[in-house]
Amino acid sequence: MRTLFQNANDRFQLVLMGAVVGVGGGLAAVLLNRSLEELAEFFQPFWNRGYAFLLPALGAVLSTLCLTYLLKDVGGHGVPDVIYSVTRRGGLLRFRSSFSRLIACCLTIASGGSAGPEGPVVISGGSIGSNIASFFRLRDRQRVLLVGGGAAAAIASIFNAPVAGIAFSLEAILGEWTPTNLITIAVASAVGTEVSRLLQGNQIPFEGRIVGIGNLDVLACLGLVLFTSVGSVCFVRLLRGVRRVSGARIPWSWIRAGCGGLLVGLIGMVLPDVLGEGYGTIHRAIEGQYPPGLLIVGLLAAAKIVSTCLTIGTGGMGGIFAPCLVVGSFVGLFYGRILGVLFPTVHWAGEGYFALLGMAGVLSSVLQAPMTGIFLITEITGSYQVLVSVVLVSVMSVTLSHVFEPFSVYHQDLAEQGDLLRPRTDRRLLSELDIFELLETGCPRLHPEMRLREFVDIVREWGSRLFPVEDAKTGEYLGAVRADDVRSYLFNTHLYDTILVEQLIDSNTPAVSPDDALDEVMDIFEARHVSSLPVVHDRRFLGVISKTTILDRYRKELIVQEEI
């Protein structure tokens, strides 16, 4: 089967694999949904007890212990792992990630942890795609597409939103919209959605009835941008802060997660709407049936941000999609009610309208992915009449929040580590090349005892501009002689037998290691104004790397990427 498949046309392979991955991603999402329902039902009777505030802590501890010791998986809420794998590791993901995060996430969310199921289901779908690609021995680029396809199928399936799945995968995971990407991911997303519809029915998750949107409502949504941007920036910063502080203070992951869970449980005792993934709250907000007043809604928005950061930031397993939607709906409600207070005579489109726009704004800003926000909100609410307002809020929220937080919640850690390499960028192209592939190994080696005469003969024979000098006995690299630096001696025949190579060595010539990244090597070329550098490892000369060879391979790599 594998051979038959490998002989098929590239695009056909990808379409076929996209469908297979779509089934896998879709099933993973359905499985998670069902498990969450069952587990939430199991926890339900305990919520009336006095110790209920301990449940999120218990769930977080169990989730961490289960993930670390039973499933032996390590990692965050999923999506950054997928992005890292796509940008740095050719889409390779561990098989165990296809189920480990789902189990851990079920325990976290069903016990009241404030998180969503989307992050874990994305890594699950991505891992299914990656492992299918590995089974069929597909190339890195094809594997990356299937990882994207798995992620798209998972999102599409869990929200019954195929276009949002495509947008999320292209925008957040792969980072580029190309026809080839689109084909595979669209197929996976469509198949994933169909799997979900087949097993769970075709329902719009948060159907809203928004009517009578006037020009004033559209104009008012500009003010909402300020609230959604502030909310999303606070969210991203607090999440980062909680992760850093808790990681530094509490070294044991399960205790850290338990502490986070305990605080969430305490918040939940006062404001129970912050617990869990919060889909019920979103329903009520969109339908305009959320009774608490203006201040309580504002407090709830802040509390949901805090409790999500405490859950995920301390190591609880879960995604941020659903919390973003809940925070967004609270922010929208809050803004809508402020408008109601300030302009009591104006007939606004309704609280549901602002809740929906708030969801789009916060989600788009936190993810720095406006298309995902736009498509997701319109698909999960079925409210296409609010499209214009959603587009405005999403795009402007992303623009405004980008000023304060240039990276999305998924990208910030990767960017800090220097691992965020977006497609077709200079660093990404260079990262695809390996120093060993570019090494010129045939150049002659000099010894310190050699006379200039011998060196001149070598220069005549070899066109190189850089000659390594090695210790004749130990083979240790001592430095290099650059033909350009000794040009004046080369024409003075009187010096041929009086000058030794030892005197010509430039021991300051920078050497690069095979472990160095090529972008760092290029920086050295620029800084030192040289065209070739010796590659030295363990005090042994391995070869020469030249700027010309790098640029030549860079161009070829660019052509390959453009063809795809």
Next chain:
Amino acid sequence: MKNELLHIFRNTPFGRETLMQSVYFAKQTAVSLRVYIPAFRQFLMYFENEVVTVDLDRAFLRDPTTAREHAEAVIREGGLEPHFLEPKGFTASTLPDLPVEYAFMCCPRSISDLSTKIGLGHIGPRVRNIIRNASFPILMATPVHKEWRSVTVFFGGSKNAVKALRTGLTVSRTAGCPLFLFTEAGRRPKSHYEKIIEDRGLSGQVQELVTGWLFFEKGEFRNHLYDVPHDSLAVVGAYGHSAIREAAFGSKMETIQTVLPNPMLIVGPRCSPAPGLP
């Protein structure tokens, strides 16, 4: 490919024996030794087509304050310069990615400190996974260090056995020690194996380096293993056949590692044809 042997250090007496074998092997084959002292329970190795997660047991993280000092002492005592690996990439903050461009990697039979698992006949699943995916041969250390003075290549004529032979020839030449071939022939004549060697262009090297050919036409494979010199490094090709065939007929490598207490150099199915030796 770096001309190095990767060693994952375990700060225990058992780990010391393993490190001593790595040091000896590195000296014999003139490769550098790169030691990784784990700081976390897991690490990842991103091979060409698969990512392998290595879950270490607690012994690998034991007494981190003395680990480096202990490793340095063993390496210097062996006459080598210590080089340590500091991972650059991290899949997660506690999940380092180890480079995979090495000439060799040293693994005990099992990445476990349980004495029941250290003995013969048990290769841990993580070690198997590394063997299946690595582009370099795996030096499978024995529980106690013993210097090897010859190399024995198990040559059954398969594609993987040819890779093992190439590796054995290179190790034998670099280490300057005698090379033996071991063949369990069955019904095939010796000329069949000689032709394979000739077709692969190895006959010259085989004539030059091979000092003895343990060629068995009859008898039981397990019994013949007694003829392998006790102080020989066994070079074996592994997992060259499909999973179904191996499940049905068993694997020679499995039998060898169950019976033979010698250190083994295992050449997996994804190994480069010639290891990165000088």
